[in-house]
Amino acid sequence: MLQLTPGQLRAEFPIFERCTYLNSCSLGALSRRSRARVNAYLDLWDTRGASAWYDTWWAALEELRARYGQLLGAAPGSVALHPNVSSALGVVASALDYNSRPRVVVTSLDFPTIGYQWMAKAREGVEVVVLESPDGVGVPLEMYERAVDRRTALVATSHVFFTSGAIQDAGAISAIAHRAGALCLVDGYQAAGQLPVDVRALDVDFYLGGGLKWLLGGTGVAFLYARPDLLAALRPSVTGWFAHREQFKFDPRAFEFHDDARRLEAGTPPLMPVYAQLGGLDVIEELGVPAIRAATAALTEDLIASALAQGLRPRVAPRPEERSAIVMLPSDDPHTDVRRLAEAGFIVDARPGHVRVSPYFYNLPDDHRALLECLTHGR
Ligand SMILES: Cc1ncc(COP(=O)(O)O)c(C=O)c1O
Structure with missing residues (x-):
């Protein structure tokens, strides 16, 4: 189990005061600890x-x-x-x-x-x-x-x-x-x-x-x-x-x-x-990588299930144990989707034919629901 509660985790990453960050596979969020070290x-x-x-x-x-x-x-x-x-x-x-x-x-x-x-x-x-x-x-x-x-x-x-x-x-x-x-x-x-x-x-x-x-x-x-x-x-x-x-x-x-x-x-x-x-x-060391993996794997499965429930067909590995926290959501126009999501406060990424979403331990299932709502209803 993670020692910090989701609220404490969010407080460590001020970016969540401004947006819903779901793009850790491009760039992990800045922590207060990193800023203090710098x-x-x-x-x-x-x-x-x-x-x-x-x-x-x-x-x-x-x-x-x-x-x-x-x-x-x-x-x-x-x-x-x-x-x-x-x-x-x-x-x-x-x-x-x-x-x-x-x-x-x-x-x-x-x-x-x-x-x-x-x-x-x-x-x-x-x-x-x-x-x-x-x-x-x-x-x-x-x-x-x-x-x-x-x-x-x-x-x-x-x-x-x-x-x-x-x-x-x-x-x-x-x-x-x-x-x-x-x-x-x-x-x-x-x-x-x-x-x-x-x-x-x-x-x-x-x-x-x-x-x-x-x-x-x-x-x-x-x-x-x-x-x-x-x-x-x-x-x-x-x-x-x-x-x-x-x-x-x-x-x-x-x-x-x-x-x-x-x-x-x-x-x-x-x-x-x-x-x-x-x-x-x-x-990372305070939380421990096995606990990070457990939390992030649960988020990944939640994101995939929520996307499927919205009628999307995420392109991911067939078995959960082969999946990491990078979820590709098909999109006809990923750059437009990503720009529109950013305007609504969701930071994700575009890759050919897909919107790429990558939750990490500091995300919550509610982030997924809000993102998917914005993605599917704005199209
Ligand atoms: C799998 C992988 N390897 C390497 C890189 C980056 O390589 P470099 O450090 O040379 O920019 C990335 C992304 O930036 C990556 O996703």
């Missing part, structure tokens, strides 16, 4: 300037790596910080060997930045294989089985599809990759925070995500987990001074990788987002 960072910058680096700000980076690691069930020292997922992918992509294994397998439902990373390596002989979802909701495991072979360097796909909210069996996908001698990278941006994640149990090689959505951290902060026993072999050609084992030697003549996952970092992490994310994690 203010504390600005105060330090104002009062201490660069002297805050060596005690406070350095420790904040360490704290965030460690807390992301705890959230993911990762071993200490296996999480690197990045400003966004694309930059983390760039580092991973630059560390793999494509000579005997030129292929990377992705799916048509993944966030496109995943595939782009390897499409941009076409001139190095890298080939991207895109598994086409048969129904726009998921990708059957047999399709991975058929596509992954000894030419595959990496399977790179999502834990939760941003396109349908469907939860993939990341452990099974990783096992398929490993059986063929390939690695497995999972984009957990739409999973971490709303679903319990245990990277060791999933046995994935890389797991990425960031603050923007279900982790309530806003823009500019992302994480990259790498399996500890892989680290020593990872020598990315995209790098920077934060990856150097002794970065404060400032030696321009010699480069030596850190032993731990910091070898996968590059430059100075953006501190304001780090502080916002620490505040977001305060909320």
Whole structure:
């Protein structure tokens, strides 16, 4: 059970004083805790300037790596910080060997930045294989089985599809990759925070995500987990001074990788987002991810049932345990619907052919009813 009552939760997120927010899969709501953390960072910058680096700000980076690691069930020292997922992918992509294994397998439902990373390596002989979802909701495991072979360097796909909210069996996908001698990278941006994640149990090689959505951290902060026993072999050609084992030697003549996952970092992490994310994690940890999942799964089922009762046919995974809190409601003109809803105080999103609604633990079933009333009666 959540420790905070819905009223207390709402008070933590002032946006609910102004609107009904149902778009956490685009951007999680700003908490008072994040605002307080960012203010504390600005105060330090104002009062201490660069002297805050060596005690406070350095420790904040360490704290965030460690807390992301705890959230993911990762071993200490296996999480690197990045400003966004694309930059983390760039580092991973630059560390793999494509000579005997030129292929990377992705799916048509993944966030496109995943595939782009390897499409941009076409001139190095890298080939991207895109598994086409048969129904726009998921990708059957047999399709991975058929596509992954000894030419595959990496399977790179999502834990939760941003396109349908469907939860993939990341452990099974990783096992398929490993059986063929390939690695497995999972984009957990739409999973971490709303679903319990245990990277060791999933046995994935890389797991990425960031603050923007279900982790309530806003823009500019992302994480990259790498399996500890892989680290020593990872020598990315995209790098920077934060990856150097002794970065404060400032030696321009010699480069030596850190032993731990910091070898996968590059430059100075953006501190304001780090502080916002620490505040977001305060909320997530206080509630606990299993309780968040229970509350959010109940809201998801309520939204689907309410939509069906209004005659809508939400495009979601067939079984509740495969669903996350992203619900696609069919729409002939999603941009007009989303604009009209915004004018009435409902924040949701448009995707091709759909209005995308994503409730989180701070929502209430009444939010769904009010939204659906406005959506269906205004058409
Ligand atoms: C599944 C998924 N991956 C990645 C991203 C973002 O990637 P980046 O951090 O590179 O902007 C998003 C959304 O913004 C997403 O939904």
